[in-house]
Amino acid sequence: MSLILVLLLVAGLVPLVPVLTRLVGRQAGWLLGAGLLLAAVLLTRVGPGSGTISESVAWMPTVDVSLRLRLDGLSMLFALLVLGIGAVIMVYSTSYLTGRRPTGFYALMTGFAAAMLLLVLADDLVVLWVAWELTTVCSYLLIARSGPNAGGPATRTLLVTVAGGLSLLGAVAVVAAKTGTTDLTAALAHPSWSGDPLFAGTVAALVAVAAMTKAAQFPFHSWLADAMVAPAPVSAYLHAAAMVKAGIYLLMVFAGAASHSPLWPVLLVSVGLLTALLGGLFALQRHDMKELLAYSTVSQLGLLVAVIGIGTTEAMLAASVHVVAHALFKSAAFMHVGLMERRIGTRDLRRLRGLGRSMPWAATMIALAAASMAGILPTLGFISKELIFEALLGAPAAAAIGWLAALVATVGAVLTMAYSARLILTILPGPAPAARPWRETASMSAAISLTALAGAGFGIAAWLLTDLVAAAAAGTAGTTVDQVGSLYLWHGFSVPLLLSVAAITAGVLLTVWRGPADRLLDRRLFPGSGVRAVQALHDGTIAVGRRVGAATRTDAPAAHLAVPVALLGSAGLGVLAIWPGWPTTMRPHAIDVGLLVVLVVGVVTVVRARVRLTAVIAAGVVGFSVAVWFFVLGASDVALTQLLVEILTVVIMVLVLRRMRPHFAPVRARRTILAAGVALAAGTTATLTTLAFTGHRPLSPAGEYFLREAPGLTGGTNIVNTILVDFRALDTLGELVVLAVGALAVTALLTANPPAADNPLTAARNPLSDPLRNAVFLTVLDRLLVPLMLLGSLYALLRGHTAPGGGFIAALVGACALALAYLSAAANRSGLLHRPYLAIAGSGIVVAVGTGLLGLFDASFLRPLHAELLGVKLTTALIFDVGVYLAVFGVILAALRLLGTPSADLPGGPARNHPRQPRTAQRAEVREAEGAVS
Structure with a gap:
C-alpha cells in the first residue's frame, strides 16, 4: 500500500457520500469513519518508523511540479490525528445530525479530511499551497452552511485565512525562485537559508503570518470564536485536528530552515505568549x-x-x-x-x-x-x-x-x-x-x-x-x-x-x-x-470598490471603449519612434486591393448606417471579407472559424435586434467627429504596430518549433489544431471554462430578466411577414442541408488533427445547422432548441478535464496519450476535442434558445399561453382581490 493509494482512499470517500447517505442516511458516518480509520491503519503499515518514505507522480514536469508525498515522523503524527479524530467525529455525527440525508455535511467533512491529509503529506511547495487553500474552502463552506446567520462569520473567516494563503503563496514563490525547485525537502535543505539573511527573514515572516492566520494568533485570532456558529462536529474537527492544526504543522515544517533568521524566534515567541x-x-x-x-x-x-x-x-x-x-x-x-x-x-x-x-x-x-x-x-x-x-x-x-x-x-x-x-x-x-x-x-x-x-x-x-x-x-x-x-x-x-x-x-x-x-x-x-x-x-x-467603480458604472459601451481606444491611438507616437520602414515583403496583389476596398466600404456603411439591420449586414460584409482574406493568405483554419463565427453572429444579432428599435438614436455631430478621430488614430496605430513587429522578421522560433516538431510529437499535421489540443491544451481548457461561465451568465441574465416581446415596430405587415410563406425556401433546404451539415460537423471534428477542422470549427458547423433549423421553422418554438444547453456545455468541461487526468498516466496533466490500432493512429487529443465541441455547441445553443424563444417559454418568464396583461388590468385584479379579502 502506497501513500498515493491511501490518499486516494480518503479522497474516494467524497464521491461515495451521496450514495451512502441515500442508502443509510445519517448513519453513513459509521461507514465514513471506518474508511478514515482504515486509511490510518494502512498509513501505519506504510509508516517509516524513524525513516522517511517518499513518492512522486509527475504533475507539471515543465516547471518541476509533481505530486510529491513524504511520510516522516512529523507527517505521520499529524496524519494520524487527521484520520483518527476525523473517524471519531464521523461516528459522533450520526447522533448529532438531525437530517435524514446530510449529504453536504458528510461530503465537506470528508473533503476536509482529504485536504488535510494531502497537506501533511505534501512534499512539494505548490501541492502544499493547493492543499492549504482547499482546507480554507472546506472550512468556509462548512461554516457558511450552518444557518441563516452564518454568512457573516464565514465571510470574515474566509477573509482572514485567504490573506494567510496569499502570504504562503508569496513564500512559495520566493523559495522556488531562490532555490530553483518546488521540492519541499530539497528547498528546506538549500544553503540559502543560512547564507542569505534577507531571504531567510522574508520567508520566515511570510510563513509565520500564513500560519498565524490559520492558528488564530494575535491579531488574527478573532475568526476562531467568530466561527463558532458552525455545528459542534465541525468545531471539534476544526479545533482538534484540522484548520488550526494546519498552521501549527506549517510552523513545524519550516522551523528548521526559518530559524536561521533571528526574526523567527522573536516573532513566534512574542506573538505566541501574547496570544x-x-x-x-x-x-x-x-x-x-x-x-x-x-x-x-x-x-x-x-x-x-x-x-x-x-x-x-x-x-x-x-x-x-x-x-x-x-x-x-x-x-x-x-x-x-x-x-x-x-x-x-x-x-x-x-x-x-x-x-x-x-x-x-x-x-x-x-x-x-x-x-x-x-x-x-x-x-x-x-x-x-x-x-x-x-x-x-x-x-x-x-x-x-x-x-x-x-x-x-x-x-x-x-x-x-x-x-x-x-x-x-x-x-x-x-x-x-x-x-x-x-x-x-x-x-x-x-x-x-x-x-x-x-x-x-x-x-x-x-x-x-x-x-x-x-x-x-x-x-x-x-x-x-x-x-x-x-x-x-x-x-x-x-x-x-x-x-x-x-x-x-x-x-x-x-x-x-x-x-x-x-x-x-x-x-x-x-x-x-x-x-x-x-x-x-x-x-x-x-x-x-463602489467609489472606484462609480467612475465607470454605465451601460453605454462607448464609455468603456473610449479609454482603451484613445490610449491605443495615442500609442501611435511611440510606434513612429521605432518605425523601421515599410517591409520589403509587402507586395499587395489585386485581390488584396479588392478585398480592402470591400472592407472599407463595409466599415463606412457601418459607421454611416442609421438603421440597425443595415449596420448588422454591413458588419457581416466586413467579417466575410476578412474571412476571405484569411483564405487568400493560406490560414484556412482561421478563415473557417471567422466565416462560421460571422454567420452565427449575424443570426444572434438579428435575434437581439428584433427586440430593439429599428433605428439608432440620433448622435451629435461633435461626438461623431471625435469618435471618428479616435477610431482612425487607433486603427492607424494598430496597422503600423503590426507592420513594425511582424513585417521585418521571419517566422518566430516558436512557430518554427511547432512546424518542425508537431508531426512527430503529436501525430498531427494541422499545426493550428495541434497547438490548441496538444501543446497549449491548458489554455484551451481555460477558454472552455470561460465559455461555460458565459453560458451560465447568459442564462442567469435572461432567465432573471426575460427579454421583452418582439418590437411591434419591426412586425409591420408586409409580404414577407408571413412565416409559412417566407420560410418555404429555407424549409426545403432544411431537410437536406441540416443532416449534411451535422455529418460535416462530425467529419470536421474527426479530421481536425490532420486537416482544417477540429472541435471548435466542428461545433460552429453544428451550431449553424441548428440555426438553419431554427430559421426554417414556422414558429419560434423549434424542437431542436429544447436541449439541456448547460448540461451540454458542462459535459464538455468534464470530458476535457477527464482527458487531462488521463495524461497523468504519462507524467503530466493534459498530456496526450497516443496509440495505434489496425494501422490507425489514435490520440486522446481527439477526446479533448470532443470536449471543445460540446462546450462551444452548448454556449451557442444557449444563446439561440434564450434569445430565439418567446419569453413565455423561458424559466422565470410569464406562463405559457398567458399573455402579459396591461398594468391597468393587473391593478384592477389586485383591487378586486383586496376587496374579496376584506
Whole structure:
C-alpha cells in the first residue's frame, strides 16, 4: 500500500457520500469513519518508523511540479490525528445530525479530511499551497452552511485565512525562485537559508503570518470564536485536528530552515505568549461554553507557537506532545458542547447545572477533558505542560529571557486552570436538569468517552506515545530519535513542576475568590474587537470598490471603449519612434486591393448606417471579407472559424435586434467627429504596430518549433489544431471554462430578466411577414442541408488533427445547422432548441478535464496519450476535442434558445399561453382581490 493509494482512499470517500447517505442516511458516518480509520491503519503499515518514505507522480514536469508525498515522523503524527479524530467525529455525527440525508455535511467533512491529509503529506511547495487553500474552502463552506446567520462569520473567516494563503503563496514563490525547485525537502535543505539573511527573514515572516492566520494568533485570532456558529462536529474537527492544526504543522515544517533568521524566534515567541494571555483572559469572560473553549484554543495554540519558536529538540518534543494532548481534550470538550445542545438544549453556563446528577458519565468525561486542558496530574496535558515549561526555561537565548518566557506561560496556565475550574464547578453541582434520553445520543457519548479517556490514559501510559512523538520531534529539530528524551508522567521535583504547581494553585485561588474574575464577565477590555476590525475592513473594501467603480458604472459601451481606444491611438507616437520602414515583403496583389476596398466600404456603411439591420449586414460584409482574406493568405483554419463565427453572429444579432428599435438614436455631430478621430488614430496605430513587429522578421522560433516538431510529437499535421489540443491544451481548457461561465451568465441574465416581446415596430405587415410563406425556401433546404451539415460537423471534428477542422470549427458547423433549423421553422418554438444547453456545455468541461487526468498516466496533466490500432493512429487529443465541441455547441445553443424563444417559454418568464396583461388590468385584479379579502 502506497501513500498515493491511501490518499486516494480518503479522497474516494467524497464521491461515495451521496450514495451512502441515500442508502443509510445519517448513519453513513459509521461507514465514513471506518474508511478514515482504515486509511490510518494502512498509513501505519506504510509508516517509516524513524525513516522517511517518499513518492512522486509527475504533475507539471515543465516547471518541476509533481505530486510529491513524504511520510516522516512529523507527517505521520499529524496524519494520524487527521484520520483518527476525523473517524471519531464521523461516528459522533450520526447522533448529532438531525437530517435524514446530510449529504453536504458528510461530503465537506470528508473533503476536509482529504485536504488535510494531502497537506501533511505534501512534499512539494505548490501541492502544499493547493492543499492549504482547499482546507480554507472546506472550512468556509462548512461554516457558511450552518444557518441563516452564518454568512457573516464565514465571510470574515474566509477573509482572514485567504490573506494567510496569499502570504504562503508569496513564500512559495520566493523559495522556488531562490532555490530553483518546488521540492519541499530539497528547498528546506538549500544553503540559502543560512547564507542569505534577507531571504531567510522574508520567508520566515511570510510563513509565520500564513500560519498565524490559520492558528488564530494575535491579531488574527478573532475568526476562531467568530466561527463558532458552525455545528459542534465541525468545531471539534476544526479545533482538534484540522484548520488550526494546519498552521501549527506549517510552523513545524519550516522551523528548521526559518530559524536561521533571528526574526523567527522573536516573532513566534512574542506573538505566541501574547496570544496565550489574551486567549486565556477572553475565555475567562465567556458564559457561552463554546466561546469559552474557542478562546481556550487560541490560548493553547499560543503556547504551541511560542514553544515552536524556541526551536530546540526539547521544545519540538513539547510541541509534538501538546499537539496530541490538545487534539484529545479539545475534541472531547467540543463534542461535549454538542451533547449539551442535544440533551439539555443549551450551552450557556448560566443555565447548565446539575450534570453530575443527571448525566454522571458525561460529567465525568468533561471533567477528564478539562483536567487535561488545565494540565492536572495524571493526564497527558500535565506532561505536555511540564515539557513546555522545561523548553521555555531551556531557550538558547539568555537565561533571563527563558525565565521571562516561562513566567508568562505560567500566567497563561493560571488563566487556563481558572476557566477550566470555573467550567467544571459551574456545570457539575446543582439540581438535576431535564435531559433527553441518552440512547438518542449514544454514539456522541461513545465518541466523547474515547477521546477523553485517551487523554487521561496516555498520561498514565505515556510510553505508548514515545515513538510517535519522538520521531516527529527529531524530524522537526533535525536530530535523531536517540537524542530525543522519553515521556514520563513523573520527572521528579524540578522547576517546571514548581511552575505547574504554582499555576494550579493560583488558578484554584482565582476560582475560589471569584470576585476579580467575575468582574471581567461581559466587560469590554479593549475599545475594539477583532471581529469588528475584520468587518470594518470588509465593509471599507467594498465601499472603496463602489467609489472606484462609480467612475465607470454605465451601460453605454462607448464609455468603456473610449479609454482603451484613445490610449491605443495615442500609442501611435511611440510606434513612429521605432518605425523601421515599410517591409520589403509587402507586395499587395489585386485581390488584396479588392478585398480592402470591400472592407472599407463595409466599415463606412457601418459607421454611416442609421438603421440597425443595415449596420448588422454591413458588419457581416466586413467579417466575410476578412474571412476571405484569411483564405487568400493560406490560414484556412482561421478563415473557417471567422466565416462560421460571422454567420452565427449575424443570426444572434438579428435575434437581439428584433427586440430593439429599428433605428439608432440620433448622435451629435461633435461626438461623431471625435469618435471618428479616435477610431482612425487607433486603427492607424494598430496597422503600423503590426507592420513594425511582424513585417521585418521571419517566422518566430516558436512557430518554427511547432512546424518542425508537431508531426512527430503529436501525430498531427494541422499545426493550428495541434497547438490548441496538444501543446497549449491548458489554455484551451481555460477558454472552455470561460465559455461555460458565459453560458451560465447568459442564462442567469435572461432567465432573471426575460427579454421583452418582439418590437411591434419591426412586425409591420408586409409580404414577407408571413412565416409559412417566407420560410418555404429555407424549409426545403432544411431537410437536406441540416443532416449534411451535422455529418460535416462530425467529419470536421474527426479530421481536425490532420486537416482544417477540429472541435471548435466542428461545433460552429453544428451550431449553424441548428440555426438553419431554427430559421426554417414556422414558429419560434423549434424542437431542436429544447436541449439541456448547460448540461451540454458542462459535459464538455468534464470530458476535457477527464482527458487531462488521463495524461497523468504519462507524467503530466493534459498530456496526450497516443496509440495505434489496425494501422490507425489514435490520440486522446481527439477526446479533448470532443470536449471543445460540446462546450462551444452548448454556449451557442444557449444563446439561440434564450434569445430565439418567446419569453413565455423561458424559466422565470410569464406562463405559457398567458399573455402579459396591461398594468391597468393587473391593478384592477389586485383591487378586486383586496376587496374579496376584506
